[in-house]
Amino acid sequence: MVVNATIPRTSLIWVLSVMVLLILPHLSRMPIWLVLLALVCLTWRWLIYKGRADYPGRAVRVGALLAVGSASLLQYGGEGLSIEGMVMLLISGCLLKLLEMRYRRDINIVNTLAFLLLMAGFIYSQSIVSGLYNLLIALLILSSMISLNRAPDFAEGRVAQLRNLRMAGVIMLQAFPLMLVLFVTVPRISPLWGVPQPSNVSSTGVSDQMRPGEISELARSTEIAFRVEFVDEVPSPEQLYWRGLALEQFDGTTWSRNTAMIGPRRDQQYLTDSSQNPLKYSIIMEPSQQNWLYAISVPHVSLPGVFLDNQNTLYVSRPVVQRLRYDVSSYTQVPTDLLLGQRARALSLQLPEETNPRARELASQMREQYADDRQLANAMLSRFLSEEYFYTLNPPLLGVNGIDEFLFDSRQGFCEHYAGALAFMLRAAGIPARVVVGYQGAEANPFDDYLMVYQYNAHAWVEAWFEGEGWQRLDPTAWLAPERIEQGAQMLLRQNAQTLQNSAFANLLDRPLLQAIRLRLDSLEYAWSRRVISYDEATQLEFLQQWVGAARMQWLPAIMVMLVVLMLSAVVFGSVHKGRRRRDPIIEVCLDFMNSFAGTPLERLPGEGAQTYFHRLAAGSPLHREALEFCAREINQLMYDASPDPKAAWVKQELGQLSQHLKQLRRQLIPRHKIVRAASGL
Amino acid sequence: MDTQYRRRFRSQIKQPLDRWHLNWLARRAPAASQVSLGGRTIYMLPTAQGWLFVASSVVVFVAAINYALSLAFALSFLMTGVFLLTLVHTFLNLQGISLQASRAEACFAGENAVFRISVSRQDNRIREAIEVSAPVTGAAIQIKQHGQLANLTHAAADEVFLAIKTSVRGHFKAPRLRVKTVYPLGLWEAWSRPDLDMHCLVYPQPRVCDLPSSAGAGNSTDNLAFVPGTEDFYGLRPYQPGDSHRQIAWKVLARGQGLKTKQFVDPCDVSLMLDWAQFSGLALENRLSCLCYQVVQLSARDIEFGLRLPGQEFLPGRGDEHRRTLLEALALWS
Secondary structure, eight states: OOTTOBOOHHHHHHHHHHHHHHHGGGGGGSOHHHHHHHHHHHHHHHHHHHTSSOOOOHHHHHHHHHHHHHHHHHHHGGGSSOHHHHHHHHHHHHHHHHHTOOBHHHHHHHHHHHHHHHHHHHHHOOSHHHHHHHHHHHHHHHHHHHHHHSOHHHHOSHHHHHHHHHHHHHHHHHHHHHHHHHHHHSOOOOOSSOOOOOOSSOOOSSOSEEOTTHHHHHTTOOOEEEEEEESSOOOOGGGOEEEEEEEOEEOSSOEEOOGGGOOBOSOOHHHHOTTSOOEEEEEEEOOOSSSEEOEESEEEOOOTTEEEBTTSOEEESSOOOSOEEEEEEEESSOOOOSSOOHHHHHHTTOOOTTOOHHHHHHHHHHHHHOOSHHHHHHHHHHHHHHSOOEEOSSOOOOOTTHHHIIIIIIOEEOHHHHHHHHHHHHHHTTOOEEEEEEEEOOEEETTTTEEEEEGGGEEEEEEEEETTTEEEEEOHHHHHOHHHHHHOHHHHHHHTGGGGTTSHHHHHHTOHHHHHHHHHHHHHHHHHIIIIITOOHHHHHHHHHHHTOGGGGGGHHHHHHHHHHHHHHHHHHHHHHHHSOOOOHHHHHHHHHHHTTTTSTTOOOTTOOHHHHHHHHHHHOGGGHHHHHHHHHHHHHHHHSSOOOTTSHHHHHHHHHHHHHHHHHHHHHHHHHHHHHHHHHO | OHHHHHHHHIIIIIHHHHHHHHHHHHHHSOOOSEEEOOGGGOEEEEOHHHHHHHHHHHHHHHHHHHHTOHHHHHHHHHHHHHHHHHHHHHHHHHTTEEEEEEOOOOEETTSEEEEEEEEEESSSOOEEEEEEEOOOOSOSSOOOOOOEEEEESSSSEEEEEEEEEOOSSEEEEOOOOEEEEOTTTSSEEEEEOOOOOOEEEEEOOOOOOOOOOGGGGOOOGGGEEEEEEEEEEEEEEEOOTTOOGGGBOHHHHHTTSOOEEEEEEEEEETTOEEEGGGGTTSOHHHHHHHHHHHHHHHHHTTOOEEEEETTEEEEEEOSHHHHHHHHHHHHHOO
16 A cells, blocks of 8 residues: 555544543643643644644644753753653654644554553553553554555445454454463563663652651551562461661651661671571562562562662662562571671660650669660550550641650550650660561452552551660550551551541441452452563563473473464464355255266266256166156255255255265266266277 | 666666566466466565564563563563564465456557456455556556555455556557555555456557548549438438437428438548558658558548558458457557
């Protein structure tokens, strides 16, 4: 077809709908000028289609290009080549191309760009929903390509569009097995070069600062933080402390991490300690946009770019912008940092001057009572029980001396209040302490073998350093509200359901059916991310070695090519077979009979019909005349009588009888013509 | 300069290549009046759009590696799968169709010879957007002809009319056809170059000249004959449907003698012979062109005439058959 040929009108509808669907998921990230550009371009193109507007002139096109170019430079130029900038550039390119899309060539370019935009969508989300959504768009792009290539007379109208869609669906379905083979077998390689990552996405989950009220805010979120699958048995809930960050710096209200201390841990003696079995599990983490991971106590993860720092925090070199799967071995019994360095000790005793005098006072009083650090810490924890303290999601707001106010006046708080206060008191009493933020507990999914950790599992607790024991976990919440630890945060939330009236979550918890659906969907999502999203180099190797066998790995390319060729030939044979013209069984029977005399004196004359043939034969052989005439009548009836249904029982029966007769006749006629031939030979 | 290089390129590289290609095709796909397209005679290559598609699939693949995006890998492989599959679909769109050309009407040099080509299928598979064209290779001026599209959706046969410009008189052998399709996705082009053995006769290009005057050959009245015309009243004959109303003898009708038609005749020289020697000053082709013009003109007036060529003589006659015989003789005279 000619490249410069104009576009069939219906192709435009396909392209426009593809563009709209492609832009929708990016809408929230698009700057306002780009949204306006999209509206203008799509409307204008629609008006051109309707014949109410003309194509933009050269001046308008150049002007628009310059305007969009400078706008994107202003918007994204400062930060170098960011992924947002590239995606937005791609979108604006597509939009501008829409306006000057006159010829087949232009629409081909737009269709190609559309595939690149599809890929860009996956940078932001790889969930099942977005996978299906993008599959739908791919289907529409294929339809638009088909509509371009059909003959103009056949390209318009609703039926034609449905046929385009069906053809696209057929191609897609046939391409699916090919895709699967390639997906499984084509070797995955690690990134070739560093690429810009999405940046302006707000982070979710636990942050690197802890202010009173922050975690209780998070506790209202029902989003998943990560999913866990244990290799062996699932540990009891009170062991499920998912450590995130250790916060060492306190300025009076906010606990934050000391960024100066971040660096890979040197002593990894726990790894050589073979005396204990590590707890093994794998985590699929939702994108948090943060650069640390969660794990139980002292973890070991072998993943490029991940390291364990001095505070047993797992750091990643790049923020988690995609679902990330990592396998962890946790050493739960190994004490770490039995010796505390001078600098580390100073850091974990640091307190701001002249704040919370009453808490300091209390701490020094208790210090005098208990000489032993352990006993002192236990006394501090018991104090939360013996005095009247309340564990609540809605604590009152606190002022400058927050810890004093909480400890002596309001006495109501969530985990971060207790953890903050305890760490403060421990430090004031001279015991090195730090606040740890992360998640606690998990909910098992009954439909699959994994646990879900929600944002409402967010938790804060304390680690204190004891002579000879190293860093030990102290959780005031476990003392005060043990049901939260044992039964999970959900219980607590249910008790506070009234305070959560607005959240759909409160209703959800009390509807078993909805709950079941939610869990079922989540198990699907989990399977999806475990099998599909996190199919990487290592998983691929493991999978292929299991299926193909380690010894036969070098045959893999051959196997792949063979499978692809096999599938393509299946498509060829399938459609050729399907397109084979089915002949009437009666005609088949007749032709069989007549053709069996080919090359003999009884041969069918060119262009001779069945009736003529049978009667000619009958006239020539008085012996079989009756049988031949009977067959001719029978054939006539079957062929022409009031359109017999070929599947009807009587038709089948008659057909069977007829072919029996013909077989017999053939046997009787063939010796006779041999004689004839012998006679003619004389 | 540029045109000189182009000319040299054409004469030294392109034309020998084209010739070689056509010879190769002639061995591989000999001329036949009916041709079925099969695997041996169908050739395939990706189109420009196909290459673009592959390129974007590679871009998606590289992005998938760099961003470690499983679904982008899947998309890239889906595109690869679609690309490979369209190879099959485009091939199947052409495979198994039959082409047959019907003999074209003779035409005059410089006119288009119009061939009717029927495209049909023996199976029930739908074929769409099959473009049939007749590229003229080797000619000094490449005539790009837009093909016509055949569609075999519901019907098992379709027709395509091809007009091919002729330039010289004689037997015209149509060039090899080019049958191609890019359906369904436009990523692959499948084509075939069947030779349907399409011939037609091309008469010389008529060249305007004086008609031989009927007086020219002599004035004796016994040589005069009459041919139906408009000049002299000749007689009446019974009316036949289709006769002009102006020629109806209304007076005769008024007399009650029935519907009659008036007949007129033109006087004409019985022994009117068109002669080769008549145009002695002209080049051979021009002589034939002039004779051709005269044959056409005289036939249109239904005048009886004959033709004398060196070594050939056609007795006077009239009618379509006579005209065809003479024109054929002129077309094939050598």
